[in-house]
Amino acid sequence: MNKTLKFPAVGPLVAIGGAEDKTSEANILQRVLSLTPVEEPVVGVITTASSIPAEVYEGYREAFGRLGAAEVLDIRIRERAESRDAGFLDMIERSDIIFVSGGDQMRLTNILGGSAALEAIRKRHDFGAVIAGTSAGAASMSTTMVYGGAADDSLRKGAVKMSAGFGLVAGVIIDTHFLERGRFSRLMEVGATNPEYLGVGLGEDAAVLFDGGTIRAFGPGHVVLVDSSKITGSNVFDLSDGEAVSVHNVIMHALVDGYGYSLTDRRVLTPDELRAIRPEQWIAYS
């Protein structure tokens, strides 16, 4: 009865950099759909982050419908009180894919943080549902979430604004619209504040699949990884707010479709190497 039973392991998690193609190509959305083994999947679209939920939902309804979804649900939670609404919880329960739209990530965490809806989403994920998020929906997946800070003002102590995200993926901090808005310095500052976390800078129309200890890049755009684990120096702890941050020996990788990264070994994986690693969800489905 319960559809979740057919997924014995945690589902795929996809983070998208924003502005993904929704036209006939729809490279990334197609890939998101392909990640569930359900033939005609139900997609639940959460538009909580957006200030124009009707328009955003309509765009995804059309795109996912064209790509073969059986149903595209409008999970339009606008206020914290609605995050325990039985109708919305039921929609989450029914979704094979939960897609979190862009907008303001602070709206997302403020309205959904610690809610029954988030608990339901986590449970669906634990039982194999795909969780995908774009822009704010991607940024909020980190344990610590970047929510602000003008790119041209960053690398000044305190310029990058961080708060607690949903923690759907460990060990990384996700930023979006990365190349388009020149956010390299944001993730350099983030890395200086705590070198343990890998910065994942998603370009527009680019995505990553978090697959156990492996990151797989896909889509037409770029994924820039900012590895601060080998930094040799920084003045960040010596500064007052607003002072210029130095940080030395940050390693960056610009990945394109087909490349990946090993979070455990901290190194780029070529398409050949990636093919040799069987994706976790495939194992789960076999």
Place this chain on the structure above:
Amino acid sequence: MNKTLKFPAVGPLVAIGGAEDKTSEANILQRVLSLTPVEEPVVGVITTASSIPAEVYEGYREAFGRLGAAEVLDIRIRERAESRDAGFLDMIERSDIIFVSGGDQMRLTNILGGSAALEAIRKRHDFGAVIAGTSAGAASMSTTMVYGGAADDSLRKGAVKMSAGFGLVAGVIIDTHFLERGRFSRLMEVGATNPEYLGVGLGEDAAVLFDGGTIRAFGPGHVVLVDSSKITGSNVFDLSDGEAVSVHNVIMHALVDGYGYSLTDRRVLTPDELRAIRPEQWIAYS
């Protein structure tokens, strides 16, 4: 008689990221003035790159005048024909500091490339005059010069536009307004095309002094160095124009005032290490 005789070695070369403070602080312009041993130096301002030369000259006349320059010369070469004008050549000859303004670096190389004026500038530099340039005036100092390419479009093969610069400094490619315009991906693309060159990304109100094999950062802004010499992979030669460039293992350093870099050892130098290295021009003046 010839003032150049008192400078036995090539003069200091300063590249500034643009939008340097011209008010009472004027941290960078003050430093530029301090680099000549001449007590009340003559500053020649070359506004060829700018479309508003009168305004730009006036700004520097006021700033350098206030900071102690004896004279600020208006070297307003607007056309290629004027680049051999005896009056302008004489101004260059008389300048202890030659300051090249911002604007369009292509105007600069088109009008001054291979000219008598450029030859005169090089000669002044060889005999110890300070050469400083901001924005376009800094970018044009490279052997290969970046002159265009929208930051949000870069890391696509062919997106970064390069041509031949003045070659006042070897081994580096300079980009300006670096953090403010999010140009990290430009220098990552440049590095993929030829890893030998160190990318020098100058933020606004930030500068570097090229001092033999050492780079010294100063000013309130950031200097980002993009070292592609250890890249482990890139698809750049496999692509058609417009396709997404991958590049792995690019090392970046965000330097602030007081830090430096050894071009020979490819490593960051701390303020303490820098103090131990006597600047070349000090040796020259002793």
